[in-house]
Structure formats: structure tokens, C-alpha cells
């Protein structure tokens with residue numbers, strides 16, 4: 001038996017208000033003439049108070065990241081090529097935003113040092129050279145992108161991350177004050193991404209005590225904030241931020257499962273966002289995760305969230321085939337969920353029936 005030896009984030013700072021330590025933290029990483037680049041979620045583009053707290057110095061660059069759509073490889077190339085043309089080299093990339101901006105920051109940092117196009121590195125361990133210094137600062141919590149070894153990108157032929165030892169951030173800054181006020185639906189969809197990570201990890205065949213210890217704690221925090229508590233307070237933000245971190249750590253050593261495998265198919269074809277897509281799928285997964293889905297339904301009811309239905313109603317035969325191909329390609333996820341003989345259990349016909357239910 002060979003155990004995975006995985007690269008983790010190097011430095012973590014956690015605490016309400018710790019965002020203001022950013023200047024001091026990145027100072028030793030600044031190289032003469034090479035700017036620090038801040039990728040800021042477009043949600044903050046007109047928030048002058050927040051922007052004034054970003055420690056821009058000398059020729060530093062602030063880029064407003066458009067996350068209307070989840071990050072595409074072409075967008076990563078556009079930013080990285082633009083920076084190379086303008087500055088030659090940069091001191092680092094700081095991503096401030098939700099999972100989309102964090103993934104964009106990781107991918108851009110990789111493309112500052114690796115040749116070719118971002119699409120060339122979609123896959124496992126394809127990145128050859130160490131990325132430039134990179135920092136992740138979540139402003140929504142749930143995806144676990146702050147700790148993961150991947151950055152999910154939609155390319156010309158696939159939706160797949162750059163999964164490598166060079167992908168995790170060098171530094172993350174976890175300031176629960178930054179996620180205050182995320183709109184209810186968005187908070188729920190991204191929070192449920194974390195909840196689903198936990199259910200899929202804890203129920204998976206890859207589970208070990210490393211994953212279980214993080215997964216159980218994260219699951220309990222999700223249950224606290226989405227089921228037990230009646231008001232959303234500062235402590236809820238603190239719990240959600242740490243649940244996201246712990247949920248990410250849980251799947252680092254295990255894997256996600258059926259909801260993610262199916263939702264990848266959906267988002268590849270329809271562009272459905274990750275958190276929402278997972279909710280749409282998980283809503284119908286009683287046969288795989290009975291307890292988790294029952295609890296999820298109670299959370300949906302309690303928070304009066306609308307989960308879209310009928311999203312596959314008008315799709316063509318070809319569309320279904322495309323979704324099934326993408327979903328079936330997520331072999332590790334299926335293996336984690338259903339075991340090594342998953343192909344006997346999850347046939348194309350069964351998967352088609354599942355898509356039709358959505």
C-alpha cells in the first residue's frame with residue numbers, strides 16, 4: 001500500500017480583521033521592479049472602502065476579475081499573457097474573492113512560469129515549474145478552494161483543474177469578516193458545496209481517519225449553522241470559514257462523490273455554477289446518501305431556498321450524451337462513491353435516468 005504524500009498550503013493566518021496583515025505578510029516576497037498583482041472579485045469593484053485596504057505599492061497591479069462565468073482557460077491566458085507583456089515578471093498573485101477568483105489566481109500564478117496555454121495543464125501532475133508566489137483570500141466560504149491542490153477551469157475540451165503539487169497557495173488569509181453579508185442564496189449554495197464535500201467524503205470508500213476527522217468537524221459546523229441556529233451571526237461566518245477549510249482538508253485525502261460527478265456534467269453543458277449545480281443534483285440523491293439528502297431537504301426548507309428543477313427538460317439526445325461522457329470521466333469520484341466495481345453499478349442508462357430527474 002502506498003500512501004499519498006500531498007502538498008499543503010504553506011502559511012495560514014486566521015482571525016477577524018487579519019486581512020489588514022496582508023501588507024506585512026507579502027512584504028518579504030516583493031522583488032525589485034516586479035509588481036504584486038491583486039485579482040479582486042468584481043463584487044468589490046465599486047467598494048472604495050475595501051479597495052483602500054488593499055496594500056498597493058509602487059507599480060502593483062489591481063485587476064478586477066470578472067467571475068460572471070466560472071473561470072475559463074482562455075481568461076487565465078489573457079491575464080497571464082497581459083502581465084508578462086506588461087511587466088515581464090511579477091512578485092506574486094493575490095486572489096481576493098470566492099472560489100472562482102481563488103482558482104483564477106492559482107492558475108494565473110502557474111501560467112506566469114509555465115510555457116504554453118492553460119489548457120495544456122488541465123489534468124493531474126502536468127504542471128512542470130513552480131508557480132510565482134500566490135496568496136488566497138476567500139470572500140465566500142464553502143468550496144475549499146483555499147486549501148485544495150487544484151484550480152477548476154473550463155477549457156475548450158474539458159472542465160478540469162490543474163491538479164498538481166505546484167497548485168496550492170503559499171499563503172492563505174482567512175478573515176471571517178470578509179464573508180459577512182454574502183447574499184442568502186449564494187451563501188447557501190456555496191455553503192452546501194462544503195456540506196456535500198463532507199457527506200461525500202465521509203460516505204466514500206477512500207475515507208481514512210485523516211479525512212474523517214476533518215470531515216466530521218466540518219459537517220457538524222454546517223449542521224450548526226444551517227439547521228440548529230435561527231440567526232446568522234458573526235460566529236456563523238467564523239464556523240463556515242473553518243468548515244470550508246476543514247471540508248477541503250477532508251477531501252484532500254479522499255474524494256468527492258456522486259453529486260460532484262453528476263454536477264460536472266451539468267456545468268460543462270449548461271454552465272451551471274458549482275454550488276448551485278451540486279444542490280440541484282444532491283436534491284435527488286436519496287438512493288446514494290439517504291441521511292445527507294434528508295438533512296439537506298430540511299436545510300433547504302428552513303432557509304427557504306429555491307432549488308431549480310427540470311433543468312434537463314429540453315435537452316437533446318446529444319446533450320445527454322455529452323453530460324454522461326463528462327460525468328463518466330470522473331473516475332476517481334465514482335470509485336470513491338461506489339467502489340472499484342463502480343462501472344457495474346453506474347451504467348450509462350442509470351446515469352441518464354438520474355440526469356432526467358434533475
Ligand code: NAD
Nearest residue numbers: 043070098099100139140143145148150151152182190274
Ligand atoms: P464564486 O467565486 O463563483 O462567486 C459567486 C458570486 O459571489 C460572484 O458573483 C462573486 O462576485 C460574488 N461574491 C464574492 N464575494 C462576495 C461577497 N463577499 N459578498 C457578496 N458576493 C460575493 O462562488 P464560489 O461558490 O465561492 O466558487 C465557485 C467556484 O469555485 C467555481 O468556479 C468552482 O469550480 C470552484 N471550485 C473550486 C474548488 C477547488 O478545489 N479549487 C472546489 C470547489 C469549487
Ligand code: ZN
Nearest residue numbers: 143193197260
Ligand atoms: Zn465542490
